[in-house]
Amino acid sequence: MIDHRLLAFEAVLQEGGFERAARRLALTQSAVSQRVKLLEAELGQVLLVRSKPARPTPAGRRLLPYLAQLRLMETEARRALEPGQRHGPMRLAVGVNADSLATWFIGAVAEVVREEGLVLDCVVDDQDHTHALLADGEVLGCVSTRPDPMRGCAAIRLGEMPYLCAASPAFRARWFPRGLSRSALAHAPAIIFGRNDDMHEAFLQRHFGLDTGQYPHHVVPSSEGFMAFAVAGLGYGFIPEIQARAHLARGELIDLAPQREEVVLYWHHWQVQSPVMARLAGAIAEAAARALGTPG
Amino acid sequence: MIDHRLLAFEAVLQEGGFERAARRLALTQSAVSQRVKLLEAELGQVLLVRSKPARPTPAGRRLLPYLAQLRLMETEARRALEPGQRHGPMRLAVGVNADSLATWFIGAVAEVVREEGLVLDCVVDDQDHTHALLADGEVLGCVSTRPDPMRGCAAIRLGEMPYLCAASPAFRARWFPRGLSRSALAHAPAIIFGRNDDMHEAFLQRHFGLDTGQYPHHVVPSSEGFMAFAVAGLGYGFIPEIQARAHLARGELIDLAPQREEVVLYWHHWQVQSPVMARLAGAIAEAAARALGTPG
Structure with a gap:
């Protein structure tokens, strides 16, 4: 039910070129080209860079989230029209940070996923970057640390996720026999998740005046690897x-410090959202309120 | 103790240009440029593309693993020369697939890491791609599924990692009440780790004749998320x-199928390796032999 000009634009991007898009749509190459040109004329913007493979222009990129939304709404509409049919599962891409995926997120979405027959495409990224996935149309919703919604989007505050500074008892005995101090922290190996671990760095800087590169650290970009x-x-x-x-x-x-580092998480979604996305957002907000700190 | 021409080449790449490299090395820009040219003349190859930022040519790229090796050897030599000193930890980058990191790998390296005062930089990638990290000098060793060593490298067979096809009892009751079958598998949601999950696909194709895209699937690129x-x-x-x-x-x-999918893992490292790398390789081979199937 999606406009045939949009379908042509989408196919060229997905297939990487006009020739393969034409084959997929069972059209001639010039028909595909004609449809994309009509869409560009209507919007007054060039949408495709005619390279190999074809790429979206910045304007074309801004159309992608709109297309992803349309796809989802079409699937839902078809389901509503034929309630008796056995439908294939509905595919939903969501952005989520690794720590949420390892802890509260799956419990939050499980019931909706089962009942609505969804298949989730979880895109795991740093909590400060999931936002960009929503802007690019790669996901329809995301868990992020950014409070400000993008244009056309809304953000729900989910709550605070507290982190504590921990180590094994043997590690503390060896490296921090007299507790955390600037000199002990300058030698004790830290564990950080990625190359830019702002939380660890901010903690050392704020409380102990240690700068980047002044402490040794393992890099372990895996939630269970980090724990292990x-x-x-x-x-x-x-x-x-x-x-x-x-x-x-x-x-x-054991818990090494009285301090807690708090990460405030938000659920971002498009303002106009389908019934299933709205139900998913509700379940996420509710489970987060239970699992995380109460939104303040 | 590393040759000053190599140091100049390395600094230009790390800083992205001659000007910043000169500042870091406390040299004039023309001295840095001169050193890189001498190295290129000796090797008879252009090593740097003089772009902004500077990039290595294919020949320059082949020098990077050699440089990473030199760095490690220098650190070890300094430690050996001054055994009484309190040294900073030695940094080692290793490539490892997510499932190994989530299971046997940390136990394998823990003792060596503690005793040698190492900090590990774990680069997590698909088991079929960790190999490329070694070739690029990003890591000094890697767990990989590829049996063939690269030029200048060696590969140790670690053993077989068996995978089983599993689901919750409730999932089986709902989707596979009469066991796995082509028609049930065409509708039951699968879980795959990444967008290209060869194992799942090969299983469905070999045993049930199902092709790509003929089965619904969640994408969960996280070892603990997958399990959850x-x-x-x-x-x-x-x-x-x-x-x-x-x-x-x-x-x-519960275990859904009698079949096991086996992944054979190898440890790849440079043939000339430092004492610490050799000790690490030994510990990995030993722990893998215990944790995985006996190498056949």
């Missing part, structure tokens, strides 16, 4: 409180 | 046997 490094006594680092709880209770990890 | 999806009853998928074991024992997951 800490439990094995190879380093200390910031772990989500909900993820650390069981390990603290078993005495495998 | 399966436990929550949202899909079925291939999980490393060592990771599934505890969940099978608790009845949270």
Whole structure:
């Protein structure tokens, strides 16, 4: 039910060129080219760079989220029209940061995913970058640390995710026998998730005046790998409180500092959203309120 | 102790240009340029594309692993020369696939990491791609599925990592009440790790004649997220046997098929390796032999 000019534009991008797009749509190449030109004329903007492979112009890129929305709405409309039919599952791409995916996110969406017959395409990225995925139309919603919604979008505050500074008891005995101090922190191996771990850095700078590069660190870009490094006594680092709880209770990890680093999370979605996306957003907000701190 | 022409080449690449490299090395820009030219003359190859930022030519790229090796050897030599000193930790970059990092890898390296005072930079990539990281000098060793060593490298066979096809009991009752079949598999949501999950695809094709795109699937690029999806009853998928074991024992997951998909893993490293790298390789081979199947 999507406009045939939009379909031509989408096919050229997905197939990488006019010839393959024509084959997919069972049209001549000139018919495909004609449809894209009509769309460009109507919008008064060039949408495609005619390179190999074809790429979207900045204007073309701004159309992509709109197309992703249209696709979802079409699927939902078809389902509503033929409720008795056995439908294929509905595909939803969502952006989520690794720590949320490892902790509260799956429990939050499980019921909606099962009941609506969804298949999720989880795009994992840093919590400060999931936002860009929404802007590019790669996802229809995302968990992000950014409070400000993009144009045409809305942001729901989900709550605060507290992180604590933890290590194994043997690690503390070896590296911090007298607690955390500037000189001990300058030598003890830290564990950070990615090359730019702002939380760890901010903590060391604010409380101990240590700068980038002044402390040794393992880089472990995996939520369970990070935890296993800490439990094995190879380093200390910031772990989500909900993820650390069981390990603290078993005495495998201990809490090194009274401070908590808080990350405030938001759910971003397009303002005009389909019924299923709205239901998903509701479930995420509700589960987050239970799993994370109460939104303040 | 590294040749000053190599240092100039390295600095230009790391800083992105001659001007900033000169500032870092406290030299004039023409001295830096002169050194790079001498190196190029000696090797008879152009090593740098003089663009902004400067990039290595294919020949320059082939020098990078050699430089990474030199750096490591220099660090080790300095430690050996001054054994009494308190040295900063030695940085080692290794490539590892997500499932190995989530299961046997950390236990394998823990003792060497602690005793040698290493900090690891784990670069997580698909097991079929970690190889390229070694070729580019980004890592000094990697876990890979490729049996053939690159030029100048060696590969140790680590063993076989068996994967089983698992789901929650409720998922099986709903989607596979009469076991796996072509028609059930065409509708049951699968869980795959990345967009190209060869194992799942090969299994469906070989045993059930199903092709790409003929089955719905969640995409969950996170080892613990994958597991949580399966436990929550949202899909079925291939999980490393060592990771599934505890969940099978608790009845949270059940084994759906008699087949095991085997992934043969190798440790790749440069032939000339430093004592610490050799010790690490030994520890990895030993732990893998215990954790994985016996090399056949």
